[in-house]
Amino acid sequence: MRFSTSLSFTVFVSLFGINPLLAQNDAIPADIQRVSKTARPEAIRAAMRFLADDALEGRKPGTRGFALAANYMQAQLEALGMQPAGENNTYRQAVPLRRWQVRESKSSLTLLSKDREQPLTYGKQFILNPTPDHANGDVTAPVVFVGYGVSAPELGYDDYAGIDVKGKIVAYVNGAPSTFPSNQRAYFSSAKAEIAVAHGAVGVLAFSLPTDLRNRIETAAPRARQGIYRWLDKQGKPQRTFPALQGAGSLSDSTARLLFANSPTSFTSAISAAMKNHPQAFPLNISVRMQTQTDVVEDVAGQNVIALLPGSDPVLKNEYIVFVAHLDHLGIGRPVKGDSIYNGAHDDASGVAINLETARLFASLPKAPRRSILFVGVTGEEMGLLGSDYFASNPTVPKDKIVANLALDMPFFFHPLLDIVPYGAEHSSLHKEVKQAASLLGMEISPDPIPEQTVFMRSDHFSFVRQGIPALFIKSGSQTGNPNLDGTKLNLDWRAMIYHTPQDDMNQPFDFNAATKHVQLQFLIGYLVAQADQRPTWNKDDFFGTKFGKGTVIK
Template sequence: MRRFLISLLLTSVLILPFPAVQAQRKSVKANKPVAATLASQKGAEQITAGQIRDYLTFIASDEMEGRDTPSRGLDLTAKFLAMNLARWGLTPAGDDGTFFQKIALKRDLVNKEQTRVRLNDQNLSFGKDYIALPATGDVSGPLVFAGNGWFIKSKNMDAYKGIDAKGKIAVMFTSLSGLPRGVSSSDLSNGKSGEDWMDPVQYARKQGAIATVIVPDFQFLANWERNRQRLSERPTTVVEKFQPAETSRLPRIVITPRIANLLFQGEKQNATALFEATFGGETPAPFELSLTKKMSVTVSSKSDAIATQNVVAVFEGSDPLLKDEYIALGAHYDHVGIGTPVNGDAIFNGADDDGSGTTALFAIAEALAKAPTRPRRSVLFNWHAGEEKGLWGSRYFTEYPTIPLQKIVTQINIDMIGRSKKAGDTNPRNNSLSGPNEIYVIGSKMMSTELGELTEAVNRDYLNLTYNYRYDDPKDPNRFFFRSDHYNYARKGIPIVFFFDGEHEDYHRPGDEPQKIDYEKMQKIVRTVYVMMWEIANRPTRPKVDKQLPAELSGAN
């Protein structure tokens, strides 16, 4: 893996105007006449493979330590972006006149030495028998079986129907992430949280339960040791403003099958039958466990306040009226940090995911800044943090925007555009990887017919890449529409376009490194996005939203 002396590299970044980069840049003209203005085509030609390579080699270097959210490497990347945006004359659009939109986080870690669980007269072993989640509490009481824990009115799903859970510990068979089998996001989107549906934590609190005991799904159990490390040795970090208003948090533990079998031994149904029924999509009736069984749960955790940031900038448009509208360009500049070593390499560099999108926006910003003319509308650049944690940055921006959301006419999301499937590649993990002149396009036609037609026309008349719509399907089993930052803009009614190269052998692995990027492919895609952005920015009217998102895509993530 290519490494740098960080002090030398940072010195060159902060002082030198990239003379070596400038020397490497070459223009590659389009093969066909373009419908785009001459200004946009000339601007696009400032974006080169050499420029992209140099920026991405820094952003995805080992010194950035995988750009986890939050982390030193992510903060350093943010400073690098902001420094150059200021040099190029873009306007800060974060908080307090800066390029940073600060996101307050809360970090919790279970204190294992002071956490104890006891079932009748048996002390359970942390890590071997259970994993505690970071919510401080000290409770003791009888137990009730509460199905999968959910309340969903439209599905007639009520995990506590007919039982009294007040003052008791609720035992449930449920996934720690995702919905119950047979429930889709659209089932929740049509109702109101807290009234029409409640997740297991909300509903347990409403029912008066004093703690929850979770029997997890097979996938969690199969990765028990990894989950133990993740939940008990690393802090759990959450966005403060995303947390429910309730001040009290229930102690929660996750138990192994051995403990589940002890809990349900001699009960109406045994743990195996309940496991198979609940995770098979059935809803076994809740019941109270024998009064001879009591559990005490003491969880101790420690918290601290930290922060991360989106990096937000505006390139102001030239039209006195239209400059108050924006075409938004987005990418996530975070990745997954440092993890379990693979062949001795523990740094997950994230060159493609999403160093490629981060660099694409960066190159477009530089090209705009050096262009002789400005587009009519303004261009909003947003490098989102925390995408890998659950689309944190884009959710935060769309819920607490620094510019009026109704002024955003289109959002273009670039997440993984740097890898290509090579001729003769038989690796099954690269089966869905796009080719050197190909890119997956998702969402361009889902909300706006006009936007879909425009994206195709610009591409056809410019570099004529192969647009692959394989995943542009509400029923896509991969759910790619939900898995990147454009989703949070779309659910606010903003039409979107998502560019994506497909999953590959190095997805979320240390092998996602700069030397594996197809820079010529990136050059073509970034130039195409630049010309498309310019076309949308210069149209007399914004793309018309003439479709509702399909029901499958309109619900919660």
Template sequence: MLSVNTFRLLAVFGVLLLPSVNATPFQFDQKTYRQDVQTLASDEFEGRGPLSHGEKLTVEYLENAYKAMGLAPGFGDSYRQAVPMAKITADQTMQLSMGDLVFNNGTDFTARTEQVQPQVSVDNSDVVFVGYGINAPEYQWNDYANIDVKGKTVIMLVNDPGFATQDPAIFKGNAMTYYGRWTYKYEEAARQGAKAVFIVHETAPAAYGWNVVENSNTNTKYTLVDDHKNQSHIGVMGWIQHQTAQKVFQAAGLDFDKVKLTAAKAGFKSIALKLKANLAVKNTIELATSYNVAGLIPGTSQADEWLVMHAHWDHLGKTVQDGKTVILNGAVDNASGVAGVLQLASHFKAQNKAPKRSILFTAFTAEETGLIGAQYFAANPPVPTKQLVSFLNIDGMNVGKGVNYILRYGQGVSELETYLDDAAKAQGRTVKADPRPQNGLMFRSDHFALAQQGVPGLMFMSLGDTDPDYIAHKYHQGADDYDASWNLGGVEQDLALISDIIEKLANNNDWPKWIEDSDFKKRRATDGK
């Protein structure tokens, strides 16, 4: 029986024997695609957790796939980029106390740290409610004005005031800004000197249920290692249930749901709750190396200009539920995307004429823990980021039937949207705005780490768009498994669309520009692009 990579190699050679043409139309190899997804999302790969046996199998699989296609190593003489990481496993028997109240981990709250220390403690820390925990000068908003939170425990709301008010004049109304993301909230609290953060979970503004928070934060987590301490990170990164927050505020003599409404109004002033917080996060730490993986098709006349096609390879590994080990295989999120990138790599390698620009096909580690692999790549790219034309990112594909539209995440963000419009029109499809802009998906996948370095990107994602049950019962849960009954019509049409965009960008002289004023645009301008 032929291995998947041997089958792929023969398929590439078969295409190469076709009559010479400038660019053959994209041909979806459904058999190989299914084999790739089924393998990557199998129990043998253990949920593809970074720094696990599942990572070893995944990285080897991807490296062998690129070799079988004949792609060059993406990182000098290697297909791998070493990413120094710490594997942090917190003791899940921890309890949180605020005043006389005691809360249980998992059911009432979650807590973790990215500080590489055996224990991070919160001892008699003053508790302060800081509204949305936002300091945004461009929106004339500062929840930390006139209050010192150094060493304190801050409680804050998820999302931003625009979502709460649905007023387009406040932030961006229903559409989440980066200020609404949990990553920003932890970053800003650390800058303010806080010891611990607890974000109040509510399903609508968070865009997912408590089960996602629990699954994502009560197992092994990862962080980049620079000085082996990561003291720039907040001590405790926590979430609390809505009802937990209600109890805490009641103990402080306040009504949480009433106070919450005042936090969405300009001029909100943070409130000291006059309670003390105590928590000990005890960690088992393993310093190890994870890997980004990449294969390269070198360009010809413009070889120093690179286009990146990407999907993150990791998922959440294994967890324990009701005393049983559950493997979180992440078939749609994101084995489907990784298999899609392999399809595109095979297609472009099979062309009889090499592209003008170089095309790098990448798969990064630890996206699920905060874009860690992407952040490392953005800070340590194989060529300077000013040479990266754009970054195209697949994070979950439509494994069902084809549809007559393609989703656009963000609007008026960059000129890449024109490429999306043209490719969709060529397929007879329309471009549909993100149906859930309040979820902030623009900031939740690996392209964002490159955007922060000024590289414009497009995200291709279909998580729950064609399967309403996905977010509620499969996303980041054990039910996200490969299903042989998948139609894959959506995968085929989206890969053909992406192929069209790559073909154009890889063979023209265009440098798509940022449209919307942002730090991304400013960063790109300093690169002269």
């Protein structure tokens, strides 16, 4: 059963305390509180204004605009006295990126039944994903429907139970059961290909629920035609790919119905079962031939910016807390309302600007915190969390010494910051520091108001979770202080009308006082984690701690 908002809040209250506003703050010394109050809204605005200026042309990786943004961040951190923490005693880490694209004229998808072959039309009925591991992917196999394509026995749900898909193509519905907790729902919505490969599938086909208007072929095709990027390892091999898959594609709603033409279960019945969160799997009595020609389009010299504030404790200074925000955005693209520069003011010049001001607070301390602090501006977030995944996989400090990550991306400061949604806090001991800092700042802690947006998988903190590192991704909650202003509606409207358009520029009604509270929150949480005797740990039996934790789970 999906949590109601009131029930979700009850769960959060039980986790974070009976009343967040009544928590004690003895762990935050008065001088640290005074430092937090020196955060400057005008500094956040100024940094955002530079990073989101038209002169930076949308900060796409590999462009002059991105180089200017990286130079700016480095200069700001260097001026604060931060030390180089990249490669070869520099502030940079090279991130080799490559883009692949489907050559449509040499690619096809055909439905095969006993008495006919039915070729489909690219871009209208289907689209194919590039297959970086196979220049010429070619697979013909029977199709098995596997519901949501989710195998989560730990959550009492498994679409693959009792079905053999080895050597077959699996078809599934986008999304995940709404009964899952928000973050687990986000994870399984994004792990379909990995699960399919684990069960022996050689191809995947995805389609959306008829009610899901966000993933229509008409919407997805233009972006899919831009190809995909992946980072390369030292041997030049692309990472986060699935070599066992010979083909992967998405179908339109009407085309998905064609798969069920010979099925004993109708499309309508299968969709009804999915919407009722019932696991299901059955052969569709149809085969598919997928042929995908994948071309290498370009190599991009990506870069992360990395700076260090050394800790003051002779032992704990060898442990690190990593603050991350992504420097990149979408560059120059299709004009919208006469503008073709995708400035990315909120996404994510805001996060970079807030982290820079957070760095200034740390640099202004009379004594550095016990643990060391890393400030990282990553590349390629918009390409699939590539810069953060590269850093988390190949850190410039010992990986087992990174104890926590705090990521910022579109924190949403279009109204006063009265409550927060601390994605990730419920999974580890970091909830304690979140509670203490939020209490001091008079903020309430709220559950995810938009679980269907799968936010937990969509920013750089997850790259650290994947490496077993407890992480936080804090966004504004929905309280506005104005009974006539619905914060959730404001958020959803922004996502529908401004997100990833050229209108995400500085001509928006930002509340820079709210942005300043984000600085204070980041600073206080980071300080508390840096001062603690023990490093953060995953909660006992936590889903992500068990899956990725690698020994840092509370016993």
